Amino acid sequence: AQTVTQSQPEMSVQEAETVTLSCTYDTSESDYYLFWYKQPPSRQMILVIRQEAYKQQNATENRFSVNFQKAAKSFSLKISDSQLGDAAMYFCAYRSAETSGSRLTFGEGTQLTVNP
Amino acid sequence: EPEVTQTPSHQVTQMGQEVILRCVPISNHLYFYWYRQILGQKVEFLVSFYNNEISEKSEIFDDQFSVERPDGSNFTLKIRSTKLEDSAMYFCASSEWTGEPQHFGDGTRLSIL
Numbered sequence: 001a002q003t004v005t006q007s008q009p010e011m012s013v014q015e016a017e018t019v020t021l022s023c024t025y026d027t028s029e030s031d032y033y034l035f036w037y038k039q040p041p042s043r044q045m046i047l048v049i050r051q052e053a054y055k056q057q058n059a060t061e062n063r064f065s066v067n068f069q070k071a072a073k074s075f076s077l078k079i080s081d082s083q084l085g086d087a088a089m090y091f092c093a094y095r096s097a098e099t100s101g102s103r104l105t106f107g108e109g110t111q112l113t114v115n116p
Numbered sequence: 117e118p119e120v121t122q123t124p125s126h127q128v129t130q131m132g133q134e135v136i137l138r139c140v141p142i143s144n145h146l147y148f149y150w151y152r153q154i155l156g157q158k159v160e161f162l163v164s165f166y167n168n169e170i171s172e173k174s175e176i177f178d179d180q181f182s183v184e185r186p187d188g189s190n191f192t193l194k195i196r197s198t199k200l201e202d203s204a205m206y207f208c209a210s211s212e213w214t215g216e217p218q219h220f221g222d223g224t225r226l227s228i229l
Contacts (some may be wrong), residue, residue, distance in 0.1 A: 002166040043205055045159070045220035076218060081222055089160060095218075102214060103149070 002027045004094050006107035013082045014115050020067075021077045021110045023092030031097040033069065034075045035104070038088040048090070051075065053097070081113075087114045118142040122208050122221035129198055130229055137193045139208030148191045148207040149218060152176070152181065159207065165191065203228045205229045 003026045013019035026032070036048040051059045051068050058066050063083075067076045079086055089109045095100040121140040128215040129135045130138040141148050163173045165183055182194045191210075195202055206224050 031220045033215070033217075037220075041221070043225075044222050045207060045209075047217050047219070050217050077208075079189060093159075095214075097215065099214075100174070101176070104151070104159075104209075104218060105161065106159040 002029070002032075002094050002096070002105050004092050004105050004107040006090075006092055006110050007008075008110045009108070010111045010113070012113040012115060013079070015027060015029065015082055015084060017082055018078060018080045019082055019112065021079075021090050021092075021112065023075045023077070023107055025073050025075065025094050025107075027073070027093070027096075029096055029098050031096055033095045034066075035093040035095065036064070036066070036077045037091045037093060037106075039091060039109070040087070044089075049077065082114050086112050087112055118219075120208055120210055122206075122224050124224060125131050125222065126225045126227070127192045128227045128229060130195055131200055132197050135195050135198055135226065137195075137206050137208075137226070139191045139193075140189050141191055141208065141210030142144035142212075142219060143189070145210035145212050145219075146186070147211045147218075148183075149211075151207045151209065151220075152204040153223075154201075154204045155205065162193070163203060196204075198226075198228045200228050202226060 033052045034051045038046045049061045063080045092107040093104045123138045148165040153159045163177045164171045205223045207223045209222045211218045
């Protein structure tokens, strides 16, 4: 079974600064997807960014980018020019590409605080 | 942008009662999911549904749980006899195909008294 680990329960960053959230995962599969979801206090689950394991290039979405290290099974999220609206719980998630209708497996989450 | 819609936003139920949580997935999506999140914990997978049948379920999804797609638009989660530990936020999600990200609804907060 796949597992996802987020070792930082809480992180804080100054507004306009950069912060990196860590995520590691364990799998025996070679084809899969990785995601970062954001959960603000309203508790919606909002997709931030996606990475396909077969792609070597790191995904980027505006101020959000990832550092995907397949051999190390590491998938960190970098938030540049942090804004107050980035404050939320961030979940890393894994999804198999080898199983139809596959589940998302989530990490424990990192609570990000953005200080003005 | 199309959204996954969940109703009600908050459901309060007495222990032992049946509860049905409703979801309207995005219209062209074919894969449907339920997840739950106990307060302060991570999101946990319950069940996935494709082509009118369950494609995968977790250990949490025991005989007390069932899912149904009663018509072309709704996707429901039924808990037959609720327990205190069923209190959680329940999220519905859908995706067009397995390679696409799952889009989540806003969740239903279920409180069992």
